[in-house]
Amino acid sequence: MDVQNLSISVGNNPIVRNVSFSIEAGKTLGIVGESGCGKSLTSLAIMGLLEGTQVRLTSGRVIFEGTDILKVSVSERRALLGSRMAMIFQEPMTSLNPVYRIGDQIVEMILQHEPVGRTAAMQRAADLLRRVRIPDPESRLKSFPHQLSGGMRQRVMIAIALASNPVLLIADEPTTALDVTVQAQILDLLEELKTESGMGVILISHDLGVIAQTCHSVAVMYRGQIVEACSTVELFANPLHPYTGGLIVSIPDAYSNVDELNAIPGRVPTIDERISGCAFHPRCHCAKDNCSTQAPQTIQRADHLYQCHYPLEASS
Amino acid sequence: MLAFTIKRILATVPTLIAASMLIFLFIHLIPGDPAAILLGDTATPEEIAVLTKQMGLDQPVYVQYLKWLTNLLQGDLGTSIFFQVPVLSVIADGAETSGFLALMTMIWIIVLGIPIGAIAATKHGTWIDQITSGAAMFAASVPTFWLGLYLILIFAVGLGWLPSSGYPSIFEEGGLANLRYLLLPSLTLAAPNAALIIRLVRASMLDVQREDYVRTARSKGLHPVRVAYKHVFRNALIAVAAAFGFTFAALVSEAVVTETVFSLPGIGRTVVQSILRRDYPVIQGVILVIVVLYMVVNLLVDLAYSWLDPRVSLK
Known part of the structure; x- marks a missing residue:
């Protein structure tokens, strides 16, 4: 999948501007950024789930398997959802319909995209639950969502997403609502399933730790723009954007004894605040005069993209 | 679900008894004498007194209530004063x-x-x-x-x-x-x-x-x-x-x-x-x-x- 210059607005407020990235089969792309930076909107836009909201796609192309899926008809688009690309969400507790059994919710996905009978679909659903490591899948099919824990529900969501063997999985903060041990299990599971099926994964997170563990490459978003993108190894070894630098420094280190955690000063500006020049300059320790007047262009240095007038140097 | 239904039906008994008391009391709070209304404008106080006694309305309210309740449990809601047929x-x-x-x-x-x-x-x-x-x-x-x-x-x-x-x-x-x-x-x-x-x-x-x-x-x-x-x-x-x-x-x-x-x-x-x-x-x-x-x-x-x-x- 290739996303080119995607822009999204609410009313006249641009929220996501000129976001471009690409993702290959079998690879994981991490999108990282603080809450409200536009990561989730970007993924919902790719899935075409913004219908019926105030949010509008203003420009851009999303090339998926050779076609621009933003240009195809609504029904062609719908046929892709679930079958070729699937999504799991941040809130496993509320993402399953409380009034239907787990089995029926998985089967609904299978029957939507494949000409199989109900019994065969139910059998497939049990296999899927086994694949996502849910014990005793046959009896779990008959459970209602409220009878499962958060981690279990997220596994069910993953089972639904994988039902029709998608080639792209978008995981929007899949572990944020779960406690830490369950987080690790879910991430391991995603990693395994990706290796097994060879699908591409877009992992959205605000947690650089999660990204470091699972992703091949990373795009760092700040206020609706990708401010830095490169391979994960390169990002941690050699961050160029001061925002990325700040994020990495603010990861608590278990081995050093500190009284105060490192943090980026200030907060993410709200969407209706207008900031001239570089959006990050009010919070940036490297900002100079022209940062407040002149928006930085995207600069490419080898495979490393960044938007900054005064990038952190490799040595620092 | 059957157990729940039976339990719920049993739970209605106290509610029904309370409701029957309230109904009985409030109706007797309404001013107006049924005997007088039944006999019309020309009735004498003596005639009214006789009818009142006949209908048992001269007895204390709790006696009237218990009588009504006893009949009720036998499936008898009483007799209409006006129509003179069972309620x-x-x-x-x-x-x-x-x-x-x-x-x-x-x-x-x-x-x-x-x-x-x-x-x-x-x-x-x-x-x-x-x-x-x-x-x-x-x-x-x-x-x-x-x-x-x-x-x-x-x-x-x-x-x-x-x-x-x-x-x-x-x-x-x-x-x-x-x-x-x-x-x-x-x-x-x-x-x-x-x-x-x-x-x-x-x-x-x-x-x-x-x-x-x-x-x-x-x-x-x-x-x-x-x-x-x-x-x-x-x-x-x-x-x-x-x-x-x-x-x-x-x-x-x-x-x-x-x-x-x-x-x-x-x-x-x-x-x-x-x-x-x-x-x-x-x-x-x-x-x-x-x-x-x-x-x-x-x-x-x-x-x-x-x-x-x-x-x-x-x-």
């Missing part, structure tokens, strides 16, 4: 009219309320939504007697399509076609309640539409109609089921007015007339029947609730 047969006389009226009203409420509410929600913000919501607001605000009179004026007097009043039994000449007598009354009775259901279905569907699991359903690539029906509507129905219990209570009081406006020989009109005649046994009997019906309806609502929402467990 049960007075109620049975009105039951056909009121029963069919209630049934037709419920059908209108469901047939009009639920689909229109669902359409308004799926067409949220369009002119369809505005027109239906406006009409629902109007129907909910118009008093029952006013709407009834206007329906008579338009469809009975003006267009002459439907009868304006009365209701011959379906067992008499005319058969089931006699139900047309109940068309206007049931519409009158249904209007404010259907309006309530329209608003409720619309509001809860719009609420559910924002739920995460609806987004999940859309991400499966389901057709929007299927999403609206299987995921949004199904969950919105849970809130609507709860409202049906209240709707029944509203129906009972509005039925009294409607039966009076359309001169229907139903239980509602019987109550009004019995109050005017101080016919205590009839009033007590009818109110008790209404209380029992109300409890049955609420039990059904609870059962429907557990059927609609698996998170509700019946214990």
Whole structure:
């Protein structure tokens, strides 16, 4: 999948501007950024789930398997959802319909995209639950969502997403609502399933730790723009954007004894605040005069993209 | 579910006893002597005293209550002071009219309320939504007697399509076609309640539409109609089921007015007339029947609730 210059607005407020990235089969792309930076909107836009909201796609192309899926008809688009690309969400507790059994919710996905009978679909659903490591899948099919824990529900969501063997999985903060041990299990599971099926994964997170563990490459978003993108190894070894630098420094280190955690000063500006020049300059320790007047262009240095007038140097 | 139902039925016993006491006490608080009313203006105090004694009304209220309760447990609701026939047969006389009226009203409420509410929600913000919501607001605000009179004026007097009043039994000449007598009354009775259901279905569907699991359903690539029906509507129905219990209570009081406006020989009109005649046994009997019906309806609502929402467990 290739996303080119995607822009999204609410009313006249641009929220996501000129976001471009690409993702290959079998690879994981991490999108990282603080809450409200536009990561989730970007993924919902790719899935075409913004219908019926105030949010509008203003420009851009999303090339998926050779076609621009933003240009195809609504029904062609719908046929892709679930079958070729699937999504799991941040809130496993509320993402399953409380009034239907787990089995029926998985089967609904299978029957939507494949000409199989109900019994065969139910059998497939049990296999899927086994694949996502849910014990005793046959009896779990008959459970209602409220009878499962958060981690279990997220596994069910993953089972639904994988039902029709998608080639792209978008995981929007899949572990944020779960406690830490369950987080690790879910991430391991995603990693395994990706290796097994060879699908591409877009992992959205605000947690650089999660990204470091699972992703091949990373795009760092700040206020609706990708401010830095490169391979994960390169990002941690050699961050160029001061925002990325700040994020990495603010990861608590278990081995050093500190009284105060490192943090980026200030907060993410709200969407209706207008900031001239570089959006990050009010919070940036490297900002100079022209940062407040002149928006930085995207600069490419080898495979490393960044938007900054005064990038952190490799040595620092 | 069976255990729950039995338990719920047993739990209604204390409620019924409390209700019967309240009914009895409040009715005896109403000023006016049934003996005097029965005998008319020309009766002498002696005649009234004799009749009062005959009817047992000279005894203390608690004695009268215990007597009534004992008879009640034997299935005897007493004898109407005015008609001089058993209360049960007075109620049975009105039951056909009121029963069919209630049934037709419920059908209108469901047939009009639920689909229109669902359409308004799926067409949220369009002119369809505005027109239906406006009409629902109007129907909910118009008093029952006013709407009834206007329906008579338009469809009975003006267009002459439907009868304006009365209701011959379906067992008499005319058969089931006699139900047309109940068309206007049931519409009158249904209007404010259907309006309530329209608003409720619309509001809860719009609420559910924002739920995460609806987004999940859309991400499966389901057709929007299927999403609206299987995921949004199904969950919105849970809130609507709860409202049906209240709707029944509203129906009972509005039925009294409607039966009076359309001169229907139903239980509602019987109550009004019995109050005017101080016919205590009839009033007590009818109110008790209404209380029992109300409890049955609420039990059904609870059962429907557990059927609609698996998170509700019946214990």
